Amino acid sequence: MQLDLNLLTVLDALLEEGSVMGAAERLHLSSPAVSRTLGRLRAVTGDDILVRTGHTMVPTPYALSVREDVHRLVRQARAVLRPARELDLAELDRTFTIQCHDALTASVVPVLVGRLQDRAPGVRLRVLAEHSADTDDLRQGRIDLELGGSRPHLPEFRSAVLGHDPLVVAMRPGHPCATGLDLRSYAAAPHVLVSRRGRLTAPIDDVLAAEGLRRRVVAAVATVATALQLAARSDVLVSCTEVLGRPLVDAFGLITRPLPAASPAGEICCTWHQRYDSDPAHAWLREQVRAAFDEVTAG
Numbered sequence: 001m002q003l004d005l006n007l008l009t010v011l012d013a014l015l016e017e018g019s020v021m022g023a024a025e026r027l028h029l030s031s032p033a034v035s036r037t038l039g040r041l042r043a044v045t046g047d048d049i050l051v052r053t054g055h056t057m058v059p060t061p062y063a064l065s066v067r068e069d070v071h072r073l074v075r076q077a078r079a080v081l082r083p084a085r086e087l088d089l090a091e092l093d094r095t096f097t098i099q100c101h102d103a104l105t106a107s108v109v110p111v112l113v114g115r116l117q118d119r120a121p122g123v124r125l126r127v128l129a130e131h132s133a134d135t136d137d138l139r140q141g142r143i144d145l146e147l148g149g150s151r152p153h154l155p156e157f158r159s160a161v162l163g164h165d166p167l168v169v170a171m172r173p174g175h176p177c178a179t180g181l182d183l184r185s186y187a188a189a190p191h192v193l194v195s196r197r198g199r200l201t202a203p204i205d206d207v208l209a210a211e212g213l214r215r216r217v218v219a220a221v222a223t224v225a226t227a228l229q230l231a232a233r234s235d236v237l238v239s240c241t242e243v244l245g246r247p248l249v250d251a252f253g254l255i256t257r258p259l260p261a262a263s264p265a266g267e268i269c270c271t272w273h274q275r276y277d278s279d280p281a282h283a284w285l286r287e288q289v290r291a292a293f294d295e296v297t298a299g
Contacts, residue, residue, distance in 0.1 A: 004040075005077060006037070007037065007040060007041055007044065008070055008073055008074055008077070009027070009074055010023060010027065010034060010037040010038070010041070011041055011049070011070050012070050012071055012074045013026045013027050013034075014034070014038060014041075014049065014050060015049075015059060015063055015067045015070060015071075016071070018050070018056070018057055018058070018059070019050075019056070019057055020034050020035050020038060020050075020057075038050070045062065047060055047062040047063065048060050049062075049063050050063065086280075087280040087281060087284055089119050089120040089284070090120070090121075090122075091122065092120045092122050092123055092281060093122040093123075094122070094123055094124075094281055095123075095124040095125075095126060096123065096124070096125055096126070096144045096145070096282075096285050097125075097126040097127075097128060097142065097143045097144050097145075098125065098126070098127055098128070098143065098144060098145040098146070098147060098289075099127075099128045099129070099130060099131075099137065099143045099145070099146045099147070099148075100127070100130065100146070100147035100148055101129070101130050101147075101148055101149075101194075101196070101223065101224065102129065102223045102224050102225050102248070103224045103240065103241060103244045103245045103248060104147050104148070104244055104268070105127055105129075106225075106244075106247040106248050106251075107243070107244045107245075107246065107247050107296050108147070108244070108289070108292050108293055108296050109125075109127055109292075111292040111295050111296055112125070112288060112289060112292040113125055115288050115291060115292055116288060119288070120284075128143065129223075130148065130196045130222070131196070132196050132197060132198070132222065133197070138152070138157060138271065138272065138273050139156065139273060141273065141275070144272065144276065144282060144285065145270055145271065145272050145285065145286065145289065146270075146271040146272070147162075147268070147269070147270055147271075147289070148268070148269060148271075149266055149267055149268060149269065150269065151269040151271045152271060155274075156273060156274050157271055157272070157273060157274065158271070158272050158273070158274055158277060159269050159270065159271045159272075160269065160270045160286070160290070161267055161268070161269055161270075162268045162269065162270050162289070162290055162293040162294075163268055163293060163294070163297055164264075164265035164266060164267055164268065165241040165242055165243050165244050165245075165265055165266045165268060165297070166241070166242050166259075166263075166265040166266070167239050167240065167241060167242065167259045167263055167265070167266060168239070168240065168241075168242040168245070168256040168257065168258060168259060169181060169186065169237050169238070169239055169256060169257050169258070169259055169260075170228055170231055170237070170238045170239075170240055170245070170249050170254045170255070170256050171231055171235075171236075171237050171238075171254060171255060171256075171257070172231060172232055172233075172234075172235070172253075172254060172255075173253070173254070173255050175235055175237075175255075176189075176235065177189055177237065177257065178255060178257070181257045181258075181260050182260050183207075183208070183211060183213065183260045183261055184213065185260075186208075186215070186237065186259075186260050186261075187208050187213040187214065187215045188215075189215070189216075189235065189236070189237045190216050190217075190218045190234075190235060190236045190237070191215050191216065191217045191218065191236060191237050191238070191239075192217070192218060192219045192220070192221060192227045192230050192231065192236045192237075192238050193217055193219070193220040193221070193227070193239075194220075194221060194222070194223065194224050194227045194238070194239075194240065195220045195221075195222070196222050198220050198222075199220060200217050200220050201217070202239070203263070204239065204259070204261060204263060207261045207262075207263070208261075218236060219236075224238075224240050224245055224248055225248055227240070228240070228245075228248050228249060228251075228252045228254060229252060231252070231254055232252040232253060232254060239259060241266050242256065243296065243297050244268070244296070244297075268293065270286060270289055270290070272286070
């Protein structure tokens with residue numbers, strides 16, 4: 001049998017109104033259209049559904065026995081096809097998973113967790129570190145949001161730029177470059193790069209090459225925290241974002257100096273899969289991430 005859910009809608013109206021005309025008015029259909037559907041219902045069920053008694057129609061015993069079930073099924077179908085868009089934060093019970101590098105974890109996540117707990121105490125947050133290679137976690141729904149400096153360009157993903165953060169050079173107090181850092185002294189010092197892929201070059205190397213300079217990279221590490229720990233124990237320089245890197249820079253007792261070259265501020269993006277575009281809870285999470293980022297960068 002080819003199931004037509006419209007039959008249930010008409011059956012519900014017929015049982016509620018007790019007449020073809022009443023059901024037609026309720027459904028904004030013509031009486032002949034409802035009469036034809038009643039005929040189909042009789043053919044499918046093998047029951048008359050409604051029978052005439054004098055000037056009125058009364059339901060059959062079968063119709064009476066299924067009336068509540070039919071009404072419940074129609075309500076459920078409408079709820080499925082018209083999901084609620086009002087978000088009750090007090091009742092929201094959900095676990096969100098975000099993935100980001102450690103500078104964002106140290107700066108934005110504490111503010112974000114505070115906002116979530118103040119506004120939706122039933123929400124839990126899982127924060128994962130970046131992978132060394134691209135994954136399909138966003139596509140498969142294993143993570144809800146990816147925060148970082150890059151964004152996928154496939155049409156199934158959505159991205160929003162949260163803001164920009166200029167680059168600075170972190171070093172230990174008393175470093176030879178602390179009293180003055182120009183391009184030549186920058187190139188002459190040893191460097192540690194932050195790269196989740198383990199790359200040993202960055203865009204600044206093109207700037208140095210144009211000036212006939214080349215820096216010595218002694219290590220590439222996956223996290224800002226590891227790079228800054230090395231800077232705290234030696235004379236290596238670490239280029240990192242100024243605002244988002246500040247909690248880690250302060251934690252290791254380091255100082256910063258401006259990058260001695262023209263360089264665009266780092267772009268910080270929020271990326272998600274298009275399946276969440278119309279999800280009210282996910283949209284609210286994205287708003288909270290942006291608000292937390294703005295709070296950190298404004299301070």
